[in-house]
Amino acid sequence: MRTRSLLKISISGVRGVAGEALTPQVVTSFAAAFGTYCGAAPVVVGSDTRPSREMVSEAAIAGLLSVGCIPVHLGIVPVPTLQHHVRELRAAGGICITASHNPAEWNALKFFGPDGIVLRPNQFAELLDMYHQGVFPRVAAQEIADVRTDRSAAMRHQETVLRAVDSAAIRSRGFRAVVDACNGAASKSAPEFLRALGCRVEELSTDEGDPFPREPEPTPHNLGALCRRVLETGADVGFALDADADRLAMVSEEGNPLGEECTLALAVDHVLTRRPGPVVVNVSTSRMIDDIAARHGCPVHRTKVGETNVVARLIECGGPIGGEGTGGVIVPAINPCRDAFVAMAFALEALARAGGTLSRLRAGLPSYFMVKERVQCRPRDVAPLLRHLKGIYRGRPLDLTDGVKVVWPDRWLHVRASNTEPIIRVTAEAPAVEGARVLVRSLMEYLRPGMR
Amino acid sequence: MRGVVGDALTPELIVNFASAFGTWGGGGPVVIGRDTRRSSSMLRSGAVAGLLAPGCEVIDLGVCPTPVVSFAVRELGAAGGLSITGSHNDARWNALKFIGPDGTLLNAVKSEELLDIYHSSGFASAPGNAFRPVSTAPGVVDRYLEHVLASLDAEPIRRRGFRVAVDFCNGSATGIMARFLGEVGCTLIPLNEMPASQFAHHPAPTIANMHQLVGIMKYINADVGAVINVDGDRIAFATGQGTALSEEYTLPLAAHCRLSRRTGPVVTNLSTSRRIDAIAGRFGQTVIRTSVGEGYVIDRGLEEGAVLAGEGSGGVASLPGAMTFDALQTLGMVLESMATTGVGPGDVVDRLPHLVMRKGELACSTDQVYKVLDIFRDAYSERAPDLADGVRVEWDDAWLHVRSSNTEPLLRVIVEAEAKARADALFEDAMAHGRSAIHARRED
Numbered sequence: 001m002r003t004r005s006l007l008k009i010s011i012s013g014v015r016g017v018a019g020e021a022l023t024p025q026v027v028t029s030f031a032a033a034f035g036t037y038c039g040a041a042p043v044v045v046g047s048d049t050r051p052s053r054e055m056v057s058e059a060a061i062a063g064l065l066s067v068g069c070i071p072v073h074l075g076i077v078p079v080p081t082l083q084h085h086v087r088e089l090r091a092a093g094g095i096c097i098t099a100s101h102n103p104a105e106w107n108a109l110k111f112f113g114p115d116g117i118v119l120r121p122n123q124f125a126e127l128l129d130m131y132h133q134g135v136f137p138r139v140a141a142q143e144i145a146d147v148r149t150d151r152s153a154a155m156r157h158q159e160t161v162l163r164a165v166d167s168a169a170i171r172s173r174g175f176r177a178v179v180d181a182c183n184g185a186a187s188k189s190a191p192e193f194l195r196a197l198g199c200r201v202e203e204l205s206t207d208e209g210d211p212f213p214r215e216p217e218p219t220p221h222n223l224g225a226l227c228r229r230v231l232e233t234g235a236d237v238g239f240a241l242d243a244d245a246d247r248l249a250m251v252s253e254e255g256n257p258l259g260e261e262c263t264l265a266l267a268v269d270h271v272l273t274r275r276p277g278p279v280v281v282n283v284s285t286s287r288m289i290d291d292i293a294a295r296h297g298c299p300v301h302r303t304k305v306g307e308t309n310v311v312a313r314l315i316e317c318g319g320p321i322g323g324e325g326t327g328g329v330i331v332p333a334i335n336p337c338r339d340a341f342v343a344m345a346f347a348l349e350a351l352a353r354a355g356g357t358l359s360r361l362r363a364g365l366p367s368y369f370m371v372k373e374r375v376q377c378r379p380r381d382v383a384p385l386l387r388h389l390k391g392i393y394r395g396r397p398l399d400l401t402d403g404v405k406v407v408w409p410d411r412w413l414h415v416r417a418s419n420t421e422p423i424i425r426v427t428a429e430a431p432a433v434e435g436a437r438v439l440v441r442s443l444m445e446y447l448r449p450g451m452r
Numbered sequence: 453m454r455g456v457v458g459d460a461l462t463p464e465l466i467v468n469f470a471s472a473f474g475t476w477g478g479g480g481p482v483v484i485g486r487d488t489r490r491s492s493s494m495l496r497s498g499a500v501a502g503l504l505a506p507g508c509e510v511i512d513l514g515v516c517p518t519p520v521v522s523f524a525v526r527e528l529g530a531a532g533g534l535s536i537t538g539s540h541n542d543a544r545w546n547a548l549k550f551i552g553p554d555g556t557l558l559n560a561v562k563s564e565e566l567l568d569i570y571h572s573s574g575f576a577s578a579p580g581n582a583f584r585p586v587s588t589a590p591g592v593v594d595r596y597l598e599h600v601l602a603s604l605d606a607e608p609i610r611r612r613g614f615r616v617a618v619d620f621c622n623g624s625a626t627g628i629m630a631r632f633l634g635e636v637g638c639t640l641i642p643l644n645e646m647p648a649s650q651f652a653h654h655p656a657p658t659i660a661n662m663h664q665l666v667g668i669m670k671y672i673n674a675d676v677g678a679v680i681n682v683d684g685d686r687i688a689f690a691t692g693q694g695t696a697l698s699e700e701y702t703l704p705l706a707a708h709c710r711l712s713r714r715t716g717p718v719v720t721n722l723s724t725s726r727r728i729d730a731i732a733g734r735f736g737q738t739v740i741r742t743s744v745g746e747g748y749v750i751d752r753g754l755e756e757g758a759v760l761a762g763e764g765s766g767g768v769a770s771l772p773g774a775m776t777f778d779a780l781q782t783l784g785m786v787l788e789s790m791a792t793t794g795v796g797p798g799d800v801v802d803r804l805p806h807l808v809m810r811k812g813e814l815a816c817s818t819d820q821v822y823k824v825l826d827i828f829r830d831a832y833s834e835r836a837p838d839l840a841d842g843v844r845v846e847w848d849d850a851w852l853h854v855r856s857s858n859t860e861p862l863l864r865v866i867v868e869a870e871a872k873a874r875a876d877a878l879f880e881d882a883m884a885h886g887r888s889a890i891h892a893r894r895e896d
Contacts, residue, residue, distance in 0.1 A: 019577035024467045024501035032463070051583045052504075058586075059501030062463035065494035105581035141457035141491040141544045142649070 010419040011124050011308055015099050015108030018052030022107050024059035031063025031095060032138075033131035034111055037123075038092035040068030040139070044085055044112075046077035046153070047097035048185035048244045049208045052107045056097045060109065061147055064095075068139035072148045076208055078185045078245030080339035083116035084160060085153040090114070098185065098244035101217040101326075102420065117336055118308040154189040157341065162196060164334045165345045169352045171198030176235040177348075178202040178251075180226040182218075183210045184243035186340065193341055194239075197348055202233050216242045218249035218327055220257035231255040236351065237358050239344055246307075246338040247327035250347060252359040260327035261286040263343050265365050267329045270350040271321040272296040280314045280322030280330075282306070283401045284414050284427050289325075291366040304402035306419055311336050325370075369433035371440045373426040374418075375447060382417040382424065385447070389415055392446055413439045454538065454547030454859060457491040461546055463498035470502025472570035473532060473550055476562075479507040479576055480531025483524045483551075483589070485516030487537035487624045487682045490649035491546045495536045499548065500586060503534070507578035510586045515647060516593075517625045517684025519778035522555040523596045524589055526775065529553075537624075537683035540656040540765070543649065549683075555775030556754070557747040597632055603773045604784045605713075608791035610637035614675040616787070617641040617690075619665045621655045622648040623682030625779065632780055636787065641672050655681045657688035657766045662696040669694030676790065676797060680779040685746075686766035687779035689786065691798035699766030700724070700809065701801050704731045706768040706782050707760055708800045709789035711735035716759035719749045722844045723853045723866050724764035727804045743841035745858060746777055808872045810879035814863045814886045821856045824863065827889040828854050828882075852878055854886065 007014065007021040014030055016022035035043060043064050047053040053076070061071045072089060074082060079096050086094040092114055099106035111119045111127060119127060130136075177199040181187040187206040194201045204226055205213045214222045218240040230238040230251050238251030249260040258266075265288040268279055272293065279293045282305040293300045301317060303309040307328065314322045314332050323330045328338030335342060347358075354361050377385065389404045399405035403416025411430035418425050424447075428439035453469055455461035474482060482503050486492040496512075503510050508531070513524060518535040525533040533551035541547070550558045550566065558566060569575070578584075616638050620626045626645045633640045643665060644652040653661045657679045665677050669690055677690035688699040697705075704727045707718055711732065718732050721744040732739045740756055742748040746767055753761030753771045762768035767777030774781050790796050816824055828843040832852075838844040842855025842863075850869035857864055865882050869875035 018581060018583070019505045023575075023577075024471065024498075024505045025464055028463045028467050028498060028501065051581055052578075054586050055501050055504035055583055058497040058504070059463075059467060062466065062494050062497035062501060065497065066463045136462075138458045138462060141489065141546065144457070144490045144494050146490075147493060147497075 006422070008420060008422065009128070011118065011121050011306055012419045013108045013110040015102065015106060015420060017105050018050070018056065018107040022056065024055055027056050027059035027109060028063040029134070030109055030131055031060040032067050032136040033127055034093065034095060035064040035067035035069040036130050036136050037127050038069060041092035042070045042072050042089060042148070044072045044074060044082055044089065044091045044094035045097070046074035046082040049076055049183055049187065050099065050104055050107050050243070051211070053097055056107050056109070060095050060097065065144050065147070066138050067136050068143055068145065070145040070148060072150050074150055074153045076185050077153050078189060078340070079110065080246055080335055080337050080341060081153050081157040081189065083112055083337045084157040084335050085150070086112050086114065086116040088156055096244070100244050100246065101242045103215065104212045115336070117311050120308055120312055154192070157335070158189065158193045158196060161193070161334060161339070161341045161345050164331070164342070165349045166352070167197060170348045173352045174198055174200065175237065175348060175351065176200045176202070176233065178204055178226060178229045178233060178235045178238040179206070180204040180223070180238065180240045181206045181245070182212055182214060182216050182241060182243050183207050184212070184216065184241060184245060186241050186245035190239070190241060190245065190340070190344070194344065197345065199348070202229060202235060204229050212243060218242050218247055218260055220259060223249065223251060223257045227251050227255040227257060237347065241340050245340045248329070248340040248343040249327050250358065252362060253357050254359050256359065258358070258362050259370070261288060261325045261370060262362060262365065263327045263347070264323045264325055264329055265289060265292060266350060266361065267323070267343055267346045268292050268321055269365065270346050271331065272298055275320040278317045278319040280310050280317065280319050282310055282324050283399055283405050284416070285325030286370060286429055287368055287412070288366045302399070302401060305416065307338050368429050368431060369436050370427060370429045371433070371436040373440050373444065375424045375426065375444070376422065377417070377424040378422060379417065385424065386415065389446065411435055411439065413443060415443065454541065454545060456544050457546050463494060466495050466498035466548065467502040468573070469548055469570060470499040470534065471505050471575040472566055473534065474503045474506035474508040475569050475574070475576040476566050477508065477531030477553070479578070481509040481511055481528065483511045483513060483521055483528060483530045483533040485513040485518070485521040485535050488515055488622055488647040488649060489538055489543060489546055489682070492536045495546055495548070499534055499536060504583050504586070505578065506576035507582060507584060509584035511589050512586055513589060513592065515624045517628065517780070518549055519685060519774060519776050519780065520593060520596050520628065522551050522776040523599060524592045525551055525553065526555040527592055527595055528589060535683060539683050540681045540686060542654055543651055551776070556750050557776060559747045559751045593628060597628070597635060599773070600632065600781050600784055601635060603770065603781070604788050605792065606636050609787050612791045614638045614787060614790065615641060615673060616783070617643060617665060617669060617672060617674040617677040619643040619662070619677075619679040620645045621653065621679065621682055622646060622651050623655065623680065623684060625680055625684035629780055632784070636784070638787065641674055643668065651682065657681050657686050657699050659696045659698050662688065662690060665690055666694050666696045676786065678783055684779045685777035687782050688766045689797045691796065693798065695798060697797055697801055700727070700764045701797070701804070702766040702782065703762035703764065703768055704728050704804055705797050705800055706762060706770070706785055707731045709785040710760045710770055711737055712789065712793070714759045717756050719753040719756060719758045719761040721745070721749055721763050722838065722841050723855065723864070725807060725809060725868055726851065727807060730805050744855060750775065805870070807868050807870060808875040809866065809868045810875050812865045812879065812883055813857070814865065814883065814890060816861065816863045816890050818861050820890060821863065824886065824889045825854065825856065828885065831885060850874055850878055852882055854882060
């Protein structure tokens with residue numbers, strides 16, 4: 001029997017297969033709840049390029065209008081652009097319609113507060129309470145607002161990022177760059193942005209109307225086409241974005257994917273050179289960050305996985321940079337969220353400053369190998385499984401910030417429940433790829449009996 | 453499907469009904485249009501989302517009269533249409549009008565199918581996430597105008613070049629009406645022509661809402677005046693001298709125009725004035741009566757091969773060209789008749805038999821309605837009442853109709869007679885009867 005896929009509600013948003021779990025009914029009510037949470041004020045709405053975007057956007061707008069909000073419709077925009085625009089407009093909040101790295105048939109609502117930051121867990125809990133109460137203060141016909149459209153978000157976001165780097169130095173290098181936007185939300189704005197930085201840009205998958213040409217996650221095995229194009233065109237760098245442009249991966253001039261963990265590592269090294277301070281990353285992020293921070297004499301704080309957790313901690317400790325190893329770079333002073341535009345700008349600035357190639361820059365960073373696995377797991381089975389693991393690894397140093405992380409002097413193993421899918425993520429990192437594989441394999445052995 | 457926007461008419465309800473309608477239409481393309489109400493853009497968003505979910509392509513005509521949505525459904529071969537409009541209700545209200553693939557409002561049987569889907573929540577979802585886009589239909593308004601013009605003898609109208617005053621009540625018909633009148637060489641004197649969510653007056657085209665129009669008529673030297681409702685399906689006329697003609701006269705007027713060119717029966721509802729019988733009689737045509745509601749009269753009209761269907765509310769469809777009530781088409785017929793016969797609306801009305809109508813309503817909860825109607829049926833049993841829609845009783849010089857409202861928890865009482873005293877007596881009698889029946893039911 002084929003069962004309907006389920007809605008997945010977490011601090012990363014409300015997601016599901018569009019039309020199946022994420023129905024327009026659910027979206028309308030969630031938007032009405034969020035509008036209630038925000039109050040009768042402007043709320044920014046934007047989406048990535050998924051086929052369900054109009055269905056979900058219109059449902060969200062209907063829900064917002066019903067409780068007296070003024071929806072400001074940005075159309076197709078990257079998530080960081082929307083987050084930036086919430087602050088620019090001093091809006092009461094924002095809804096971004098994107099399932100980020102999930103396959104095309106998925107979609108999700110991501111909710112942002114007036115600071116442009118993903119709702120924190122306590123705020124999200126409040127929103128959920130309002131949703132479950134199900135009674136929203138609907139306004140009368142004459143108090144329903146007009147929907148505003150605003151096409152200035154991309155330009156204003158780019159201006160902010162351009163001001164934060166030495167644009168002149170980057171422009172003087174006249175880089176040749178290939179950008180693979182996965183036909184996603186940055187299809188127009190990412191090439192535009194790189195041209196503003198003086199790059200000669202080669203575009204790959206920048207058709208907003210077309211389906212995703214690859215899995216949106218910018219992991220190395222999804223980047224074959226980009227690697228080839230970089231080699232063909234003799235480009236200095238290849239940039240790969242996910243569908244909503246919060247994550248970035250890079251390809252060197254030799255056509256090699258650096259691995260998405262390198263995006264943050266490179267940015268951290270670059271930023272700490274000028275502005276030392278604490279670095280915040282999640283527990284599943286590469287140890288490269290610790291090594292780099294140590295070189296600069298800076299501490300590293302680790303949080304639970306999820307942008308909101310990293311941003312909250314960054315703001316708390318006043319760190320200049322943080323992020324997530326999956327290619328999300330966060331520089332609070334520019335835009336307090338994962339921002340692929342910031343990541344691209346810093347990568348180019350670092351290249352311009354170093355004067356060499358991207359592979360040379362990469363060679364200057366520490367080297368580890370990461371292996372990732374995923375295991376289907378019902379949410380109710382997660383806690384018993386983690387308890388079981390704690391027993392198995394008793395005696396080893398454990399980090400229980402998010403799931404279970406087992407730490408050895410030069411390697412680690414991390415097991416946690418996904419925020420976005422009913423799965424368990426298993427990640428291991430070691431100095432050599434075989435070491436990481438052994439860790440994952442041994443864990444998978446443990447998991448099987450544990451799950452039964 | 454109508455309600456007061458706010459706690460009653462929520463976007464969730466709209467999404468569900470639109471998803472049910474999209475499912476009913478098998479996921480085929482659906483044309484949507486809306487009136488100028490502030491709430492209509494919210495309903496539009498909900499309807500678009502609800503239609504896209506089951507895989508429908510949405511063809512959005514924007515702000516647009518209901519008859520144009522109906523035409524576009526047929527023209528584009530769509531699976532259905534949704535007109536988002538509170539029509540003749542005031543600005544607090546809004547509603548969805550569901551239009552089938554033939555361009556008519558869903559009749560009782562089709563509405564039941566739709567409701568069954570709605571209540572089962574068994575909505576289709578786009579197969580394999582293949583959501584269709586929202587598109588537009590440029591040119592469909594042009595083709596609608598061509599269609600209306602083709603149904604008229606436009607040349608005589610052009611020769612006369614009438615001055616026509618129209619009160620649009622800030623609704624959706626302004627642009628298209630201006631183009632139409634331009635095409636037939638008439639000068640439009642517009643009133644309340646700016647599309648707006650605040651209406652200058654209540655949108656029902658009744659005498660009470662014609663003060664503004666009538667007030668200016670004698671100063672503007674117009675040949676005829678008209679007031680139309682916000683979604684352009686109902687119309688009432690005023691003479692060039694500034695006499696307001698009740699919406700009850702719209703159907704007889706249209707019949708006068710239509711029957712002088714085409715022969716065939718006329719369909720109207722059981723609550724409409726007998727003046728239509730007088731006009732039809734003059735042309736040797738019959739009048740067929742149905743339950744109250746646009747869907748009923750047009751469906752029956754198509755079934756019977758009628759040339760005209762309409763109601764006393766000012767809604768008229770010229771069959772088989774129009775599939776919904778159409779104010780623009782109705783005005784066109786009247787202008788054509790004025791041009792070809794030289795007879796204006798005032799003259800036609802003057803020659804109608806003198807009849808007096810009384811209308812009233814009695815608050816009556818839905819659970820009581822049928823019991824109270826049974827009491828009426830028994831009270832008038834010796835006159836063998838027609839029970840197709842409530843209780844309708846006929847005399848040679850009068851008739852009485854008591855029925856349950858389709859939209860509110862009340863009974864409507866309508867009486868028409870040749871003499872005022874007779875109308876008053878029948879009306880007061882029926883109201884008293886109704887009050888005591890309702891009172892008796894409450895005592896139970």
